[in-house]
Amino acid sequence: MKVTLGFDDTDSPLGNCTTHLAFSLLSILKEKGWKPLDFPRLIRNNPNVPFKTRGNGSVALTFLVPSSLNFEKIHNELSTWLFNRTADHEMTNPGFILLVGELGSELSSFAQRALIKVLTIDETISLLDHPSVYYSFKGTGQGLIGSLAAIGNELKNDFTYELLAYRIANNRGTKRRIDRESFIRLDDSSFQTFSSYDSDTGRIASVPNGPDPVLYGIRGESANLLISANSVIKQLEKIEGWCVFRTNQGTDEHLVNAFPSLEPYEVSLIEAKVVNEPDIIAGGHTILTLERSSDGSQFHALAYEPSKSFRSTVKELRPDDRLIVGGSIRGVSPSELPTFNIERLDVIEVAPFSRLVNPPCPSCNKRMESDGVNAGYKCKKCKIKDPSATKVPVFESRSLEKGRYLPPIGAHRHLTMPFSRYDLAKQKKTYSTPQWSDFLSIDFSHANKEHVDFE
Ligand SMILES: [Zn+2]
Structure with a gap:
C-alpha cells in the first residue's frame, strides 16, 4: 500500500526547520522497515504568501507499507511526535497529513495552484475530507495547505535535488564554521551543482544565516553526484547527518504556471510596456511604471536594492521598451498602483529614446540658454538671441540588449531557475525508486535516536 506523509509550517523565525523534522522522521520510519517509493520531496510554493516562515517549503514522504497497518494510530502517534517538536510561536501553524493510496486529479491541480x-x-479541508486521508493541525492550520500541496506535487516535469547537512544540537545558533573554498569551487567542478556561490556578492549561497539546524545545502541535478560532492566538502563542524531531497527549487515551476495577474500575493508573468523612466526610491530600490499589454492597466515594478547589477539593468529601461516581467504583486502597495516585485526580466524590444534639450547655438554649436519664459534662447558667448528657438530632441544611445535578466544568485527565490540550469532543464529528467542509502545518512553518535511506537 502506498502512503504519503505531508507536513508544513513547523519552523519559526526562532529556529527549527521542516526539512530537519523530515530527516528525524525518516530515521524513525527506516527503523520500522518502511520502503521509500521516492526521494523525500521538498516543495517550494508561492513565495509571496503572507504569514509564511522563510522559504515557504513543505515536505512529502512516500512509502510502500503493508496494508494491514493501523493508519489512524500511525497518524495520531506521528502527529503527536511532530507537533511536540514544532516551534511554539504565533507564526507557526503546522499541519500534518497522512494519505493512504491516491486522492485523484483534483490534488495535482491544487498543487499547481x-x-x-x-x-x-x-478549500484545503474540503479536499482532505476523504476516507483515505488522516490529518491534524495546530493554530490556524495554515500548514495544511503546504502539506497537501507537497503531497500533490509529484515533480513530474523538471526537478532538482538538494543535499542538506544538519548541525549538531549544541552548535545551533552559533556562527557556522565552513570552508569557503569548498563551496566556491563546487559549481565549476563536475558534480553538476548550481547556485553554491554568488560571485556577484562573494556570498556562499549554500550556507544559510540564522538559528536553523541547516549547516549547508548543496543543490544539483543528480542525487548521486550531490553525495559525491558532499564528500569533498571539508567539514569544519560535526554534523548529525544529511538528507537528499527531490525538489522544485531552481525550476521556475511557479512562473511556468503563472498568469498576468495583478492580484496581491500572486505569482505573475506580465507582458508590459514601460511608461516612464526609472526612479530611485527610499532604500535604494529602483521603481518604474509599466502598462500591462493585455488591457493597458498600469502598475509599479520594483527592483530591490540587494539585487545590485540587476537594478542597474532596470535603470536602463526607457518609455516604450517592451518587457515580460516575472514576479509577484506585493500585498501592501507603497503607492496607489499595485506594486510588482521583479524576479525575472525579459527585454523584448528596446525603443528609441530621446530627451528634449536646449537648441544649439547656430554659431558656436554649444547649448543655448533660455532667454525667459516663451522668449526663446540666447548664446551668452556669441551674443546671439533666437526668440523662435525651441527645445530639440536628442536621441540617447541605448546600450541595453534584448534578452533575459536575473538578479544575482544570492537574491534568487528558491524557485528561480539560475542561468546555469537553462540547458539542463530542457532535457527530460527521470529517477528510479531510491534505496534509503540514496538519500539518508544519519550519525547517531551526534543525532538523537528518535522512536515512535505505533505497532
Ligand atoms: Zn554661440
Whole structure:
C-alpha cells in the first residue's frame, strides 16, 4: 500500500526547520522497515504568501507499507511526535497529513495552484475530507495547505535535488564554521551543482544565516553526484547527518504556471510596456511604471536594492521598451498602483529614446540658454538671441540588449531557475525508486535516536 506523509509550517523565525523534522522522521520510519517509493520531496510554493516562515517549503514522504497497518494510530502517534517538536510561536501553524493510496486529479491541480496563488484553509479541508486521508493541525492550520500541496506535487516535469547537512544540537545558533573554498569551487567542478556561490556578492549561497539546524545545502541535478560532492566538502563542524531531497527549487515551476495577474500575493508573468523612466526610491530600490499589454492597466515594478547589477539593468529601461516581467504583486502597495516585485526580466524590444534639450547655438554649436519664459534662447558667448528657438530632441544611445535578466544568485527565490540550469532543464529528467542509502545518512553518535511506537 502506498502512503504519503505531508507536513508544513513547523519552523519559526526562532529556529527549527521542516526539512530537519523530515530527516528525524525518516530515521524513525527506516527503523520500522518502511520502503521509500521516492526521494523525500521538498516543495517550494508561492513565495509571496503572507504569514509564511522563510522559504515557504513543505515536505512529502512516500512509502510502500503493508496494508494491514493501523493508519489512524500511525497518524495520531506521528502527529503527536511532530507537533511536540514544532516551534511554539504565533507564526507557526503546522499541519500534518497522512494519505493512504491516491486522492485523484483534483490534488495535482491544487498543487499547481499553490505555486502561484494564496489558497484557503476551507478549500484545503474540503479536499482532505476523504476516507483515505488522516490529518491534524495546530493554530490556524495554515500548514495544511503546504502539506497537501507537497503531497500533490509529484515533480513530474523538471526537478532538482538538494543535499542538506544538519548541525549538531549544541552548535545551533552559533556562527557556522565552513570552508569557503569548498563551496566556491563546487559549481565549476563536475558534480553538476548550481547556485553554491554568488560571485556577484562573494556570498556562499549554500550556507544559510540564522538559528536553523541547516549547516549547508548543496543543490544539483543528480542525487548521486550531490553525495559525491558532499564528500569533498571539508567539514569544519560535526554534523548529525544529511538528507537528499527531490525538489522544485531552481525550476521556475511557479512562473511556468503563472498568469498576468495583478492580484496581491500572486505569482505573475506580465507582458508590459514601460511608461516612464526609472526612479530611485527610499532604500535604494529602483521603481518604474509599466502598462500591462493585455488591457493597458498600469502598475509599479520594483527592483530591490540587494539585487545590485540587476537594478542597474532596470535603470536602463526607457518609455516604450517592451518587457515580460516575472514576479509577484506585493500585498501592501507603497503607492496607489499595485506594486510588482521583479524576479525575472525579459527585454523584448528596446525603443528609441530621446530627451528634449536646449537648441544649439547656430554659431558656436554649444547649448543655448533660455532667454525667459516663451522668449526663446540666447548664446551668452556669441551674443546671439533666437526668440523662435525651441527645445530639440536628442536621441540617447541605448546600450541595453534584448534578452533575459536575473538578479544575482544570492537574491534568487528558491524557485528561480539560475542561468546555469537553462540547458539542463530542457532535457527530460527521470529517477528510479531510491534505496534509503540514496538519500539518508544519519550519525547517531551526534543525532538523537528518535522512536515512535505505533505497532
Ligand atoms: Zn554661440
